Structure formats: C-alpha cells, structure tokens
Amino acid sequence: MSEPLLVVEDLSVEFATDTGWVQVLDGVTFGVDRGETVGLVGESGSGKTVTSLSILGLLPPEGSRVTAGSIRLDGVELVGMPKRRLEAMRGDEISMIFQEPMTSLDPAFRVGDQIAEVVRRHRGGSRREAWKRAVEVLETVGIANAGSRARSYPHEFSGGMRQRVMIAMALSCEPKLIIADEPTTALDVTIQAQVLDLLRSMRDEFGTAVVFVTHDLGVVADICDRAVVMYAGQVVERSEIDALYATPHHPYTEALLSAMPQLVARTGRLATIPGSTPPAGSMPAGCRFHPRCGHVRDRCRDTLVAERRLDGGGTSRCLRVSDLVLKGSA
Amino acid sequence: MTHAAEAETHVDPTVPGGPVAEVEDLDVEFTLRGGLLGRGGTLRAVRGVDLHIGERETLGLVGESGSGKSTTGRAMLRLVEPTRGRVRLDGEDVTAMGRGDLRAARRRMQMVFQDPYSSLDPSMVVGESIAEPLDTHEGLDRAARSARVAELLEHVGLRGAYAQRYPYEFSGGQRQRLAIARAIALNPRLLVCDEAVSALDVSTQNQILNLLEDLQERFGLSYLFIAHDLAVVRHIAHRVAVMYLGEIVETAPTDRVFDDPAHPYTRALLSAVPVPNPRRQRERERIILSGEMPDAANPPPGCCFHTRCPQVMDVCRSVAPPVVAAPGGGTVRCHLHT
Ligand SMILES: Nc1ncnc2c1ncn2[C@@H]1O[C@H](COP(=O)(O)OP(=O)(O)OP(=O)(O)O)[C@@H](O)[C@H]1O
Ligand SMILES: Nc1ncnc2c1ncn2[C@@H]1O[C@H](COP(=O)(O)OP(=O)(O)O)[C@@H](O)[C@H]1O
Ligand code: SF4
Ligand code: SF4
Ligand SMILES: [Mg+2]
Ligand SMILES: [Mg+2]
Numbered sequence: 156m157s158e159p160l161l162v163v164e165d166l167s168v169e170f171a172t173d174t175g176w177v178q179v180l181d182g183v184t185f186g187v188d189r190g191e192t193v194g195l196v197g198e199s200g201s202g203k204t205v206t207s208l209s210i211l212g213l214l215p216p217e218g219s220r221v222t223a224g225s226i227r228l229d230g231v232e233l234v235g236m237p238k239r240r241l242e243a244m245r246g247d248e249i250s251m252i253f254q255e256p257m258t259s260l261d262p263a264f265r266v267g268d269q270i271a272e273v274v275r276r277h278r279g280g281s282r283r284e285a286w287k288r289a290v291e292v293l294e295t296v297g298i299a300n301a302g303s304r305a306r307s308y309p310h311e312f313s314g315g316m317r318q319r320v321m322i323a324m325a326l327s328c329e330p331k332l333i334i335a336d337e338p339t340t341a342l343d344v345t346i347q348a349q350v351l352d353l354l355r356s357m358r359d360e361f362g363t364a365v366v367f368v369t370h371d372l373g374v375v376a377d378i379c380d381r382a383v384v385m386y387a388g389q390v391v392e393r394s395e396i397d398a399l400y401a402t403p404h405h406p407y408t409e410a411l412l413s414a415m416p417q418l419v420a421r422t423g424r425l426a427t428i429p430g431s432t433p434p435a436g437s438m439p440a441g442c443r444f445h446p447r448c449g450h451v452r453d454r455c456r457d458t459l460v461a462e463r464r465l466d467g468g469g470t471s472r473c474l475r476v477s478d479l480v481l482k483g484s485a
Numbered sequence: 486m487t488h489a490a491e492a493e494t495h496v497d498p499t500v501p502g503g504p505v506a507e508v509e510d511l512d513v514e515f516t517l518r519g520g521l522l523g524r525g526g527t528l529r530a531v532r533g534v535d536l537h538i539g540e541r542e543t544l545g546l547v548g549e550s551g552s553g554k555s556t557t558g559r560a561m562l563r564l565v566e567p568t569r570g571r572v573r574l575d576g577e578d579v580t581a582m583g584r585g586d587l588r589a590a591r592r593r594m595q596m597v598f599q600d601p602y603s604s605l606d607p608s609m610v611v612g613e614s615i616a617e618p619l620d621t622h623e624g625l626d627r628a629a630r631s632a633r634v635a636e637l638l639e640h641v642g643l644r645g646a647y648a649q650r651y652p653y654e655f656s657g658g659q660r661q662r663l664a665i666a667r668a669i670a671l672n673p674r675l676l677v678c679d680e681a682v683s684a685l686d687v688s689t690q691n692q693i694l695n696l697l698e699d700l701q702e703r704f705g706l707s708y709l710f711i712a713h714d715l716a717v718v719r720h721i722a723h724r725v726a727v728m729y730l731g732e733i734v735e736t737a738p739t740d741r742v743f744d745d746p747a748h749p750y751t752r753a754l755l756s757a758v759p760v761p762n763p764r765r766q767r768e769r770e771r772i773i774l775s776g777e778m779p780d781a782a783n784p785p786p787g788c789c790f791h792t793r794c795p796q797v798m799d800v801c802r803s804v805a806p807p808v809v810a811a812p813g814g815g816t817v818r819c820h821l822h823t
Contacts, residue, residue, distance in 0.1 A: 313777050315777055343713060344754065344758050345753060345754060345757045348773050349774075352773055372761040373760055373766070375761075377766050397763050397764060411687065415687060415716070416694075416719070416720045417719075417760065418758055418760060420744075421719065424698075425691035425695055425720060427692045431656055431658070431688075485762070
C-alpha cells in the first residue's frame with residue numbers, strides 16, 4: 156500500500172527557554188489518509204498546537220528547532236524545506252483554520268479580497284476570476300448573499316460567520332489537507348454544530364483530509380475517523396474512533412473519557428485525574444503519566460515506554476497494555 | 486395570556502423556606518453610541534427576567550453568547566444598573582438600596598469569573614488579595630487576619646503557606662481556587678459563577694466543580710451558575726434557566742429540562758452538544774439551527790426565536806408567547822404550549 160497523504164514520523168521539537176532548550180515534542184508519529192479526519196486530542200500543553208504548527212512550517216524561526224523526525228505530504232519532505240517553497244504550499248496544498256479567526260483575517264481588507272488574494276497567489280489568473288472564486292467558496296460555506304457579503308470587512312461578521320470565512324479561505328485552492336486547531340472551541344454549540352456539519356460535507360464533497368485539534372472528546376466522537384491522543388509531548392495512543400471510546404488502550408485515554416461530564420443524569424461526583432500535566436522541561440522519569448496513573452506499578456517509574464503496535468491496528472504507550480482491561484465511555 | 490397567572494404562582498418544590506435571591510421582571514438596557522450614521526439607540530440585553538434561587542440551590546443559566554447571561558448576573562449584584570424590575574436578597578430589595586446599604590449587601594453576594602486574574606492582583610501576594618474584602622468589611626487585627634486567610638486557603642484545598650506566593654506561581658485551576666477563596670471570605674449567601682470553569686481542562690474543571698459542591702454543602706451557599714457547557718450544567722445545577730435574546734425561554738428542574746425539553750430552542754441546544762461516544766453520536770437526532778441569534782438591538786417581533794425555530798407558526802411572527810407552566814414542571818415561553 157502506498158504511504159498515507161500525511162506522515163509525521165518521530166518528530167521531536169525543542170523550544171528555547173531561560174534555562175536552555177527544552178523538549179516539547181518527543182517522537183510524535185501518526186499518519187493521515189486522503190479524505191480522512193484525524194483528531195489530535197489531549198489536555199492543554201500536551202503539544203497539539205506545536206504539532207500542527209510543525210506540519211505547517213510555522214514554528215517560530217527563532218527559539219524553536221526540530222531536532223529529529225520527518226513530515227511528509229504526498230511523499231514530499233517538509234522538514235527543512237526552504238521557506239519560499241513552504242509558503243507556496245501553505246494555502247495551496249495544506250491550509251489552516253485556527254481558533255480565533257480574527258487573528259488570521261486582516262481587519263483592514265474586505266473578506267472577498269482576502270480570499271481572492273490567496274487564490275491569485277497560488278493559482279494566478281485575473282482579479283475578476285479570483286473574486287469569482289472567492290464568492291463561490293463563500294457560497295459553499297453557506298454565507299447568504301455571498302456576492303454582497305464578500306464586500307464586508309471581518310468585524311462586520313459574527314464569530315460563527317468569521318469561522319466560515321476562514322473555512323472558505325482554507326478551501327479556496329482545494330487543498331489536500333486542512334489543519335484545524337480548535338476551530339470550534341470559541342463558538343456556541345449551535346454554531347459549532349453548523350461548522351462541524353460544514354467540515355463533514357466538505358470532506359464528502361472534495362475528499363479533503365483534516366487534522367482536527369481539540370480537547371473536546373465529544374467533538375472528536377462527532378467528526379473524526381481516527382484519533383491521536385497526546386500527553387506531555389508524546390503520542391500515548393492511536394486508534395480508530397469507535398475502538399478508542401469502546402476499549403481504550405491507555406490509562407490516560409481512560410481517565411479523559413471518565414472525566415467527560417455527560418448530558419445524562421448525574422451519578423455521583425465527577426471523576427478527576429489527580430495532579431496536573433508536567434511542565435515541559437521537567438518530565439517524570441519512566442512513563443510520563445505515572446504520577447497520575449491509577450494503574451501504576453513500580454516498573455512504570457523508571458522504564459522508558461515505547462509506543463507499541465496493537466492487534467487492532469492502533470498503538471499504545473503503556474507497559475501494562477496487555478494485562479489491563481480499561482473502561483470506555485458508556 | 487391564559488396560563489400566565491398560573492405560571493407566575495408556580496412554586497418550585499426544591500426551594501425550602503423562602504428564596505435567597507429573587508429577580509422579578511428585570512430589564513437591563515444599554516445605550517448605544519451612534520455609529521457611522523449617528524444613530525444611537527438602546528439595546529435591551531435583559532428583557533423581563535424572573536428568577537429565584539433557594540438556599541443551597543444551584544440555578545444553571547445557559548444560552549448562546551450574547552443572550553444576556555452575564556448581564557443578568559451583573560445586574561443582580563448591581564454591577565450594572567437594572568432599568569426596571571426588582572432584585573431581592575433574603576427578601577431585601579437590593580434595587581432600592583442606597584450606596585451604604587448596597588455596600589453592606591455586597592458582602593452577601595459575590596462573583597467568580599472565568600479569568601481568575603480579574604480578581605487577583607498580579608503584583609500582590611495572593612494572601613493580600615484574599616484579605617482585601619476582609620479589610621474593607623471586617624477590620625481584623627493582623628493575627629486574626631492571617632489566620633482567616635490560611636483557613637480560607639484550606640477551605641479551597643490549598644495550603645495556608647501559599648498566602649505568600651504570587652498569582653503567576655499557580656496553575657489555572659489553583660488560581661480559580663484562589664478566586665473562590667476570596668469570593669467566600671465574607672461568608673456570602675450567593676455566588677454568581679460566570680463561566681468559572683470554562684477555561685480549564687476537563688480534569689481541573691471537575692476538581693473545581695467538586696469543590697463548589699463541597700462549599701455549597703458546608704456553608705449553605707446558593708449559586709447562579711452561568712455556563713455554556715450544558716454537560717457541566719447538568720451535573721452541577723438543581724434547576725436550569727435557558728436564555729435567548731435577553732429572555733428566559735424555559736426554566737425547570739435540571740432533569741426535566743434535559744430529559745424532556747419543552748422549548749424548541751432548548752431542544753436544539755441539547756441536540757447540538759456532541760456526546761463523547763461515536764456510536765451514540767451517529768445515532769442521535771440532531772437539530773441544526775440555521776443562522777445565528779439576531780442582533781439584540783433589533784429583536785424580531787413576536788417570539789424572539791421565530792427566525793430560527795424549526796416549528797415556527799404564523800402566530801409566532803407577530804404575537805409574543807406568554808410564560809406558561811410546562812408539562813412536567815417549570816415554565817416555558819412558547820405558543821406550542823398555549
Ligand atoms: N456595556 C455594554 N454596552 C452595550 N452592550 C452591552 C454591554 N454589555 C453587554 N452588552 C450587550 O448585551 C447583550 C448581552 O450580553 P451578555 O454579556 O450579558 O451576554 P452573555 O450571555 O453573558 O454572553 P457570553 O456567553 O458571550 O458571555 C449582548 O448583545 C451584548 O453585546
Ligand atoms: N513559543 C513557545 N515557546 C516556548 N514553549 C512553548 C511555545 N509554544 C508552546 N510551548 C510549550 O510547548 C508545550 C506544548 O504546547 P502546545 O502545543 O501549545 O499545547 P496544546 O496545543 O496541546 O495545548 C507546552 O509545554 C508549551 O508551554
Ligand atoms: S506505563 Fe504504567 S504508569 Fe504508564 S500508563 Fe501504563 S500503567 Fe500507567
Ligand atoms: S413561539 Fe413559535 S417560534 Fe417561538 S419557539 Fe414556540 S413555536 Fe417556535
Ligand atoms: Mg493549543
Ligand atoms: Mg457572559
């Protein structure tokens with residue numbers, strides 16, 4: 156079988172701090188197939204955003220470095236690619252949607268012009284053609300009266316509409332891959348449902364692959380085909396989505412699932428995970444999750460744990476994976 | 486208006502004794518400055534809100550961004566002045582109070598925000614921030630003051646010695662505990678928690694929710710719990726009020742609202758929450774509302790939800806529905822029930 160569309164392999168990233176370089180990603184590995192939506196989940200600080208910025212080649216040039224690993228899109232190596240070529244790919248073959256669209260949209264320009272500009276940069280063509288394409292994609296994402304709304308400025312849109320504009324911009328050059336980092340986190344659930352629906356139909360219509368970064372396991376259940384669970388800069392579990400929720404293979408996944416408050420009637424106190432995520436630069440020895448793990452054994456405290464392939468096709472970074480039966484979500 | 490009288494006299498069985506806080510026909514208007522065209526105008530952010538919160542009760546207030554939740558909470562504490570209506574705390578009319586009485590009344594109602602930095606001064610050790618309300622209202626001597634700070638820290642699950650540290654030395658969850666310590670320093674009756682756990686990771690969020698429950702039990706606190714996360718509200722609230730465009734469109738005991746929502750907006754809101762189980766999520770009936778909440782400065786005539794309601798009828802476009810008793814408990818504001 157040929158390689159997946161996106162391959163992230165053994166990616167390690169460091170950031171400069173007052174006390175020297177600290178590692179924030181350690182050997183991150185996962186793949187994304189064509190037309191597939193893969194969720195990147197974990198608590199804040201686990202490395203989701205650093206992973207997505209790495210794929211986009213948007214890590215801060217000063218103060219950060221990729222120390223190992225490879226990122227390939229359609230077989231083309233992105234790590235170490237010259238800036239100019241990366242810029243040419245961004246918006247064309249890979250595009251992005253972030254949590255706060257206001258920071259990615261220029262308040263001084265009409266949204267139609269901003270989309271047209273992306274189209275012209277990557278596809279060339281006349282102003283007229285690019286404007287036509289902008290209106291077309293605004294229509295695709297469900298902006299009513301797209302022809303006249305294209306003349307509006309970002310501040311004249313609500314939060315949900317701005318996120319649609321971002322999606323329109325991301326789709327304008329029919330990319331192979333979209334990186335969406337918490338794209339619905341700032342939205343109301345009703346608007347989130349609209350945006351998720353939109354992303355689903357874009358995937359069905361254009362076969363766009365999506366890396367969907369979120370901390371919300373409900374959103375992952377709704378939109379993703381597979382998930383990559385991150386903890387403290389490492390991937391701790393990879394799985395197809397139904398299996399992840401039914402039979403998780405890492406105690407951290409189990410703990411996250413049990414902590415999700417549910418819409419059903421309450422049953423006692425809410426579950427918590429003791430302690431908190433370790434800060435970058437002071438990772439516990441052995442399994443990084445061991446100080447918080449309910450299944451910890453002595454050997455977990457000093458044995459380095461590698462990610463292991465499992466029979467079902469997923470992976471787990473837990474020493475006890477073969478003798479633990481973990482609880483999924485009801 | 487056939488059922489209106491009945492709805493108003495509906496007394497909730499979960500309220501023993503009288504309510505701690507009562508809100509009656511509350512309106513809050515903001516004056517908008519003229520835009521490019523010089524047209525000012527008013528925005529009615531809160532429109533005829535009725536609420537009550539009993540002792541040891543948590544009322545969850547939910548609704549989309551801009552629906553008026555924070556403004557309702559702020560008006561109850563008179564952090565913003567109501568334009569009409571009444572707010573009572575333990576039967577006393579807060580809306581009629583002069584400066585002095587209001588200052589005294591503020592001891593009994595406090596607010597906890599999403600961003601704990603708003604109540605912790607970054608340049609002060611946290612013990613000083615926590616002691617600030619004590620200094621304003623109680624004038625304790627040094628020893629009593631630091632003993633009380635240590636005690637408050639322990640109430641929220643932190644060590645007394647932390648009093649000497651600065652806010653930046655704490656994690657997000659710990660900072661929220663500090664903000665809660667400050668809020669309970671004067672033994673309030675009512676805490677308004679405005680998105681108090683929204684910025685936290687799920688595990689930390691749950692720790693804070695469990696803490697709020699413990700404090701409620703221990704000190705008999707009442708909460709107005711404002712949140713957009715419906716699963717969190719289901720867990721912590723005894724009753725729920727659903728807001729849309731400044732109005733309470735439905736209110737009832739939590740189980741009734743979640744298991745048998747009476748208002749079309751509540752149904753849509755609940756169906757939009759993705760459940761963390763892919764199989765169940767695929768099978769769920771979903772109501773995807775079109776469009777967004779209308780501009781509060783230009784509310785639609787008739788039912789405020791009619792522009793997005795999947796069950797809209799002719800009457801809804803021109804006649805505002807009255808508040809009526811809902812089947813199964815509580816009240817609802819919708820023509821389907823009249
Ligand atoms: N100081 C103000 N001046 C003018 N309008 C205001 C002011 N404060 C709030 N509003 C408006 O009042 C309405 C209600 O706002 P409010 O902040 O109470 O909503 P909310 O339900 O708390 O929303 P969120 O979930 O986003 O916090 C909105 O239309 C808002 O724009
Ligand atoms: N620009 C930066 N400089 C230094 N450290 C950073 C920077 N960006 C992120 N980090 C650190 O990298 C780790 C992963 O962060 P991030 O990828 O943003 O997490 P997530 O998106 O999962 O919340 C954290 O420890 C964070 O503090
Ligand atoms: S290796 Fe040990 S401590 Fe780590 S997750 Fe597995 S059981 Fe828990
Ligand atoms: S009154 Fe009419 S428009 Fe309003 S919620 Fe009920 S059915 Fe819908
Ligand atoms: Mg992030
Ligand atoms: Mg608010």
